[in-house]
Amino acid sequence: MTLQVYFNAGASLWPEYEPLLRDGFKVAGIKVNLFDQTDDPASVDYMIYAPRSKADDLSAFTNVRLIQSLWAGPDLLIANPTLTQPLARMVDDDMKLGMIDYVMGHALWHHLNMPLFSQAKPGEWLSEHFPGLPRDRTVAILGVGQLGMACARALAVHGFRVLGWSRSQKSDDLVSCHAGPDGLSHVLGEADIVVLLTPHTPQTENLIRSETIALMKPGASLINPGRGALVNDADLLAALDSGQISYATLDAFRSEPLPADNPYWTHPRVQVTPHVASETRAETAVQIVVENLRRAEAGETVRFLVDRGLSY
Amino acid sequence: MTLQVYFNAGASLWPEYEPLLRDGFKVAGIKVNLFDQTDDPASVDYMIYAPRSKADDLSAFTNVRLIQSLWAGPDLLIANPTLTQPLARMVDDDMKLGMIDYVMGHALWHHLNMPLFSQAKPGEWLSEHFPGLPRDRTVAILGVGQLGMACARALAVHGFRVLGWSRSQKSDDLVSCHAGPDGLSHVLGEADIVVLLTPHTPQTENLIRSETIALMKPGASLINPGRGALVNDADLLAALDSGQISYATLDAFRSEPLPADNPYWTHPRVQVTPHVASETRAETAVQIVVENLRRAEAGETVRFLVDRGLSY
Numbered sequence: 001m002t003l004q005v006y007f008n009a010g011a012s013l014w015p016e017y018e019p020l021l022r023d024g025f026k027v028a029g030i031k032v033n034l035f036d037q038t039d040d041p042a043s044v045d046y047m048i049y050a051p052r053s054k055a056d057d058l059s060a061f062t063n064v065r066l067i068q069s070l071w072a073g074p075d076l077l078i079a080n081p082t083l084t085q086p087l088a089r090m091v092d093d094d095m096k097l098g099m100i101d102y103v104m105g106h107a108l109w110h111h112l113n114m115p116l117f118s119q120a121k122p123g124e125w126l127s128e129h130f131p132g133l134p135r136d137r138t139v140a141i142l143g144v145g146q147l148g149m150a151c152a153r154a155l156a157v158h159g160f161r162v163l164g165w166s167r168s169q170k171s172d173d174l175v176s177c178h179a180g181p182d183g184l185s186h187v188l189g190e191a192d193i194v195v196l197l198t199p200h201t202p203q204t205e206n207l208i209r210s211e212t213i214a215l216m217k218p219g220a221s222l223i224n225p226g227r228g229a230l231v232n233d234a235d236l237l238a239a240l241d242s243g244q245i246s247y248a249t250l251d252a253f254r255s256e257p258l259p260a261d262n263p264y265w266t267h268p269r270v271q272v273t274p275h276v277a278s279e280t281r282a283e284t285a286v287q288i289v290v291e292n293l294r295r296a297e298a299g300e301t302v303r304f305l306v307d308r309g310l311s312y
Numbered sequence: 313m314t315l316q317v318y319f320n321a322g323a324s325l326w327p328e329y330e331p332l333l334r335d336g337f338k339v340a341g342i343k344v345n346l347f348d349q350t351d352d353p354a355s356v357d358y359m360i361y362a363p364r365s366k367a368d369d370l371s372a373f374t375n376v377r378l379i380q381s382l383w384a385g386p387d388l389l390i391a392n393p394t395l396t397q398p399l400a401r402m403v404d405d406d407m408k409l410g411m412i413d414y415v416m417g418h419a420l421w422h423h424l425n426m427p428l429f430s431q432a433k434p435g436e437w438l439s440e441h442f443p444g445l446p447r448d449r450t451v452a453i454l455g456v457g458q459l460g461m462a463c464a465r466a467l468a469v470h471g472f473r474v475l476g477w478s479r480s481q482k483s484d485d486l487v488s489c490h491a492g493p494d495g496l497s498h499v500l501g502e503a504d505i506v507v508l509l510t511p512h513t514p515q516t517e518n519l520i521r522s523e524t525i526a527l528m529k530p531g532a533s534l535i536n537p538g539r540g541a542l543v544n545d546a547d548l549l550a551a552l553d554s555g556q557i558s559y560a561t562l563d564a565f566r567s568e569p570l571p572a573d574n575p576y577w578t579h580p581r582v583q584v585t586p587h588v589a590s591e592t593r594a595e596t597a598v599q600i601v602v603e604n605l606r607r608a609e610a611g612e613t614v615r616f617l618v619d620r621g622l623s624y
Contacts, residue, residue, distance in 0.1 A: 097445050097471065104470070105420030112417045117585050118430075123572025127586040133409050133593075157469075158416070159409065260435025273429050274439040281445075 003297065004043050006061075007036045009050035009070050016282045021048075024290040030297070046293050047085070051077055058082045066296045068289050070280045072147065073227060074306045075200035086296075087306045090280050092288050096150045098278035102225050103141075103151040103195055104158065106249045106271075110193050110221045111137050111160075115247040119268065134159035140191035142184075142207065143198030143226065144170050144177060147278070151197065163187045167203070188215040193223065200227035210235045213244060221247040225277030228253040233264075240269045251277040315609065316355050318373075319348045321362035321382050328594045333360075336602040342609070358605050359397070363389055370394045378608045380601050382592045384459065385539060386618045387512040399618045400604050404597050408462045410590035414537050415453075415463040415507055416470065418561045418583075422505050422533045423449050423472075427559040431580065446471035452503035454496075454519065455510030455538065456482050456489060459590070463509065475499045479515070500527040505535065512539035522547045525556055533559040537589030540565040545576075552581045563589040 007014060007021070014036045025032045038044060041060035049058075050070040058067070059082040067087045069077055074089045109115070113131045120126055137160055141152040144164035149172065156162040156174035164170060165187045169179040178187050188194065194216065198204045208222065209232040222245055224231060233254070239245040249271040250264060256275055264270045288303070295302050319326060319333070326348045337344045350356060353372035361370075362382040370379070371394040379399045381389055386401045421427070425443045432438055449472055453464040456476035461484065468474040468486035476482060477499045481491040490499050500506065506528065510516045520534065521544035534557055536543060545566070551557040561583045562576060568587055576582045600615070607614050 094445060098443075101420060101424060101443070101446060105417070105424045105426070108413060108417030109421060109426075112413060113588075114417070114421075114585075117588070118583060120584070120586070121572075122574075122577035123569070125569030125586045127569070127588055129586075130588045130591055131410075131413070133406060134413060154470075158466075257435070257437030257439070260433075262434075265434035271430060272432070273426075274432070274437045274441075276425075276429070276439055276442045279442055 002031045002033055003293070004045045005032045005034045005048065005293070006038050006041075006044045006046070007034065007048045009048055011036070013050065013070070013282075017048075017286065020282055020286040021289065024286045025293075028290050028294055030290065030294060046296070048289055049077070051080070056080060056082075058085065061085065066292065066302060068292050070285055070289075072278070072280070073199055075227060075229075078306070078308065086302070088292050088302050089304050089306055090285055090288060091146050091304045092280060092284040094281040094284045095278045096147055098281070099147045099197075099225065100151050100154045102251070102273075102277040103197075103223065104154055106223050106225075107139055107155060107160070107193050107195065109249070110223070110247060115221070115269065115271075135161065137161065137192050138163060138190050139193045139195060140165060140187045141175075141195045141197055142166075142187070143196065143204075144172075144175065145197070145199070148195075148197035149175065151195065163190060166198070184212070185215050188212060189217065191220055192217065193221050196222070196224040196226040196230045198226060198230060200229045205229050206232045206235075208232060208236060210238070213239045216244065218244055219246045221245065221249075223249045225251045228256070237263060237267070240267060245269075247271075249273065251275055314343045314345055315605070316357045317344045317346045317360065317605070318350050318353075318356045318358070319346065319360045321360055323348070325362065325382070325594075329360075329598065332594055332598040333601065336598045337605075340602050340606055342602065342606060358608070360601055361389070363392070368392060368394075370397065373397065378604065378614060380604050382597055382601075384590070384592070385511055387539065387541075390618070390620065398608075398614070400614050400616050401618055402592050402597055402600060403458050403616045404592065404600050406593040406596045407590045408459055410593075411459045411509075411537060412463050412466045414563070414585075414589040415509075415535065416466055418535050418537075419451055419467060419472070419505050419507065421561070422535070422559060427533070427581065427583075447473065449473065449505070450475060450503050451505045451507060452477060452499045453487075453507045453509055454478075454499070455508065455516075456484075456487065457509070457511070460507075460509035461487065463507065475502060478510070496524070497527050500524060501529065503532055504529065505533050508534070508536040508538040508542045510538060510542060512541050517541050518544045518547075520544060520548060522550070525551045528556065530556055531558045533557065533561075535561045537563045540568070549575060549579070552579060557581075559583075561585065563587055 047067045049067050064085045067085050069089045139160045140163045141148045142165045144166045152162045152175040162175045164175045164177045170177040207230045247269045251273045359379045361379050376397045379397050381401045451472045452475045453460045454477045456478045464474045464487040474487045476487045476489045482489040519542045559581045563585045
């Protein structure tokens with residue numbers, strides 16, 4: 001049987017993914033018709049999908065057995081009311097490595113007092129602000145799922161004291177794990193650097209807002225490689241102005257590209273990065289796609305299936 | 313017997329070191345007279361020393377059996393013609409950790425394309441400059457001694473491809489090691505990021521100059537947490553202007569504090585840090601001092617004794 005596989009993930013990705021997907025299915029011995037345009041949605045068996053794609057109304061794809069997302073975060077997909085088919089999100093090892101790079105690099109930047117040194121005036125020799133060692137610095141990772149725990153462990157191996165927080169209690173030999181509202185208070189009160197890697201759900205919307213910012217150590221810093229909606233922007237800007245938060249490195253925003261008139265661009269205590277903390281990489285993503293379609297077709301358990309009740 | 317120990321290392325360090333040293337000698341069962349002023353240099357048995365101290369003329373200390381430096385780099389000590397006594401330099405584990413932090417943090421900053429993103433104008437969303445993964449990035453450490461090899465190994469564990477270069481051939485299971493002029497050409501030609509951690513000797517003076525910069529990959533970047541004299545400043549500035557070197561993070565300078573009119577302060581492709589890459593930390597340094605004095609007194613091998621022939 002030949003499977004009908006529709007690549008519904010943005011025209012710019014097609015040239016990169018098409019040859020890799022054809023090779024991948026061939027190696028796996030799966031016969032497919034692979035196409036990036038269709039006039040017959042009901043004939044499609046599997047969909048490879050990224051949000052903000054060609055066809056965001058998915059209601060006509062009535063026979064799709066699995067939608068395999070190319071994105072790690074399922075929030076934008078779940079917000080689409082026409083998406084009712086089984087949905088698997090993307091978790092690939094290279095995405096993990098990229099996220100570890102981003103979190104480690106920016107945590108070290110904060111730790112090394114670079115927000116201060118990078119703004120020194122000519123001749124301003126601030127050697128008395130010699131940084132401490134990682135063992136004296138506490139980093140909190142809010143959201144210790146696949147990506148978050150990988151980052152937390154990398155920071156712990158480097159020598160930082162690392163606290164993890166998540167909806168449900170996790171445990172790890174390197175990371176001190178906490179859960180629930182009491183856990184959040186504890187973790188925010190201890191951390192010098194707070195990293196946001198929770199999925200965006202109704203429960204985590206505005207996770208960083210006046211009430212939670214007030215629980216933070218005065219002068220702590222923030223890194224958001226997660227989702228823009230985790231942060232109440234007005235509250236964060238107020239905390240940066242008051243000094244309650246000393247610095248913020250932000251990669252995810254409620255509106256992207258971040259508009260030129262957004263105050264984050266010019267705030268002296270904010271570093272904007274253009275949503276580059278991590279990205280699905282075609283070579284490894286294709287392996288996940290092919291393996292998940294093989295599993296679905298063989299009746300085996302599909303990996304990283306999204307539980308709509310939890311929003312991830 | 314009571315040893316006469318002279319702390320000749322700058323008045324500002326005395327309040328921090330004195331109680332730690334007294335405790336350390338007591339725990340080790342070594343009886344000492346410890347003082348930071350002396351009218352009788354010939355009576356001194358051991359000296360704890362840092363350059364630019366109270367007494368830089370050391371010729372009257374005729375009976376000193378060991379000068380234990382608080383500094384890792386022996387170059388400023390060796391340049392002192394009155395220093396003829398046996399000299400041990402400081403190598404402590406916390407200094408290593410601090411240097412690893414600095415090198416890892418700034419290497420990641422370069423790797424993550426932050427020199428570009430940090431200078432984006434409002435609205436300039438440069439997401440196409442998505443960084444690669446560490447395995448696709450080569451870092452060269454020039455100088456794989458105690459500190460350099462520790463940094464090289466940490467970068468390799470993180471996933472970077474790491475090349476080491478030194479005067480004499482080293483070997484390591486994680487770092488590809490090279491030596492001599494041919495080794496230098498090879499390493500400079502491969503590296504995306506070059507880190508300077510060689511000691512300053514007549515042979516390494518101006519290690520980075522027009523001739524060696526021309527061997528580098530176009531657009532490679534430089535990190536200098538070592539010594540200012542390793543770099544020909546005019547040649548580096550010319551290479552930054554031409555783009556042969558894309559960015560430089562500099563912590564050590566020929567004149568420190570770096571004068572306000574030095575062009576490094578305002579160059580758009582230079583990050584100055586105020587000699588904070590690493591510093592001797594009193595708690596761990598005192599352990600080294602006490603142990604080395606114990607060894608010297610017991611006739612055992614003193615650790616990190618400086619070989620004047622090699623300048624380190």
